[in-house]
Amino acid sequence: MSGLDARFSNCSCFSYVRDRVSVSRSVALELCEQEKSIKELRGTVKELRDKLYFLVAYEPGPLNEGFRGDIILVGYDEEPVHAHRFILAGKSDVFRRMFENDMREKESGIVRIEDATAPVLRSMVKFCYTAEASFTEASVAEVLRIAHKYCIIDLKTVCESELSKDINADNICDRMVVAEMYEAKSLEYKLNVFFKENFDRLNMYSVVAKRLCSRSDK
Missing domain, CATH: 3.30.710.10 (Potassium Channel Kv1.1; Chain A)
Structure with missing residues (x-):
């Protein structure tokens, strides 16, 4: 402990400032590491973009x-x-x-x-x-x-x-048929989420009828 630290070691204000400086140094080091990681990621992204450009040239x-x-x-x-x-x-x-x-x-x-x-x-x-x-x-x-x-x-x-980007009440029936026909599990999950969240305003007759028709065509 320096002379200054010894002199003011019992001062609560000094302890507060010292702790804040310590925390600031820790945060600064963490930020430096993050900045370094970001630079490395940017370099990797640029390299991947260059490779993709080469492939599609x-x-x-x-x-x-x-x-x-x-x-x-x-x-x-x-x-x-x-x-x-x-x-x-x-x-x-x-x-x-x-x-x-x-x-x-x-x-x-x-x-x-x-x-x-x-x-x-x-x-x-x-x-x-x-x-x-x-x-x-x-x-x-x-x-x-x-x-x-x-x-x-x-x-x-x-x-x-x-197909999951613009699901709405007008296309959900057709997309349910597509998801079932082509075993599109990810799309089916998104459709089910939309269906549950918008159950009250969907035309249930249309949904059921289209699904039954799609199965009868197989």
Whole structure:
């Protein structure tokens, strides 16, 4: 203890000031550590953004006329969508098994997907290349269907998140049907929360009727 500390050690005011200084130093050190962590996080974020920019700098077939892959996806509108087998196989076990076992696709290089249009397939292919979802041409529900069919889990998660953003009394019935058909558990949870919170103003007849109709169509 310094002479000054000894002289005023019994003074309650001095003790208060000393404690406050001690606390301030502790807080300052903590803030310095937090600032250091924030700088490191910012550096990491910038690095990740640079890597993402590199990945999307050369856009895949759906957005580049000069792109040609080694496989062609054809929906019921007969418009071709180019891709690479190894990209699709790396993102989907369904595609991987198809390319390993189905001789027809191996020989022709064409995969016919009769329940999707080219815009939906382009959205799926773009996501497989860039991890970015696009819903400008295709509806989110249609992309969710194709993501569910081919077990592209990350794309399915993005679609569920998108459909969870604007739930309202007008669309909850349709989205309940979509969630049930494509086993969208996260979306189903958000719909149930909305349903419970807005039970009094929902048209119960419409909700029940649509759910029954969806089951009868299966």
